[in-house]
Amino acid sequence: MVQNATSRTTAGVSFAARLSFEDICHRFPDGNETLKGLSLTAEPGEVLCLLGPSGSGKTTLLRIAAGIESQTSGRVLLNDREIAGPSTFMPPEKRSIGLVFQDFALFPHLTILENVRFGLTALSKEEGSNQGMIALERVGLAHLAQSYPHMLSGGEQQRVALARALAPRPAVLLMDEPFSGLDSRLKDSVRAETLEILRRSRATAIVVTHDAEEAMRMGDRIALLKDGKLVQVGRARDLYLHPKNLFAASFFSEINVFHAKVRNGQAQTPIGGFSAPGMKDGADATVAIRTAGFDMDSRAGAVPAKVLSRHYLGVVETLELALQGYEQPVRARIRCGVVPEAARDIWLTPRTSDVLVFETERENA
Secondary structure, three states: OOOOHHHOOOOOOOOOOOEEEEEEEEEOOOOOEEEEEEEEEEOOOOEEEEEOOOOOOHHHHHHHHHOOOOOOEEEEEEOOEEEEEOOEEOOHHHOOEEEEOOOOOOOOOOOHHHHHHHHOOOOOHHHHHHHHHHHHHHOOOHHHOOOOHHHOOHHHHHHHHHHHHHOOOOOEEEEEOOOOOOOHHHHHHHHHHHHHHHHHHOOEEEEEEOOHHHHHHHOOEEEEEEOOEEEEEEOHHHHHHOOOOHHHHHHHOOEEEEEEEEEOOEEEEOOEEEEOOOOOOOOEEEEEEEOOOEEEOOOOOOEEEEEEEEEEOOOEEEEEEEEOOOOOOEEEEEEOOOOOOOOOEEEEEEOHHHEEEEEHHHOOO
């Protein structure tokens, strides 16, 4: 079990820094372009999550920040000081930037304490051990200092990797998919513990993930990437409620997608018309309705639907529904018990707060 936060040492906090990427481009020797003019800033002391699918450029950006990879063009600045640019390349060990790898990268033949003090080469063995113990105290693992990595659980190994990265007191901490190797039952607790440690360490943190819920749980802000470009950046609430395009909408919630025409200011779909402000009559629109955005009742304006299948998930269940005159099934996610088990014919009412309307030609902007 993790020690209570109040029992851990508070020594060795970092001095948070601002890390900025300016117009970063990166391509591999084979010509594959991974980053395309990306600009982004992590503010001092914040947890910034880089979110996106595989191949979006998240890990490449992290490696550029750490100095493991060089950008093709653009600049990286730490507190407005250029650390990588057209005529500058500060080596990784000089950057005050820590990195936690996806697989933790612990040395199996070294004790936990030896792993943590491994990067403290500028200190004597005694001072390195002292600082290593302070770092282990901060993650609640001082009692395992003389153990070896194979003796620890996945969650404990993750915290050792975090302690090793924090031991030199970096100004910025980078974490690449830090929870991907953990059992799904452990993720929530380890993630919460890690976030608590980051807050107390005061380091600026950039966390890479492909999991939108994880980004929403951890990040002060989220930067959503696609194909090497920044799609949208902001707080979790802003990205969820006001996604810039269909890609962003689909990344933060499961949706049904309808292609529509705008008539009299509304995008007309088989499930009703929805406000399309600023769009001209006859324009093509794309309407996204979250699967969790339906009420099941027969109020005025409700649309009849037939239940094709349903799957019980405990608190909620998912329904696949057929609409008259529409070929594609519509998916809904509702609380269990709302629709009687034997029901086959129901009524759907979309909640306007869960309906998003985009101009079709701007979906990929």
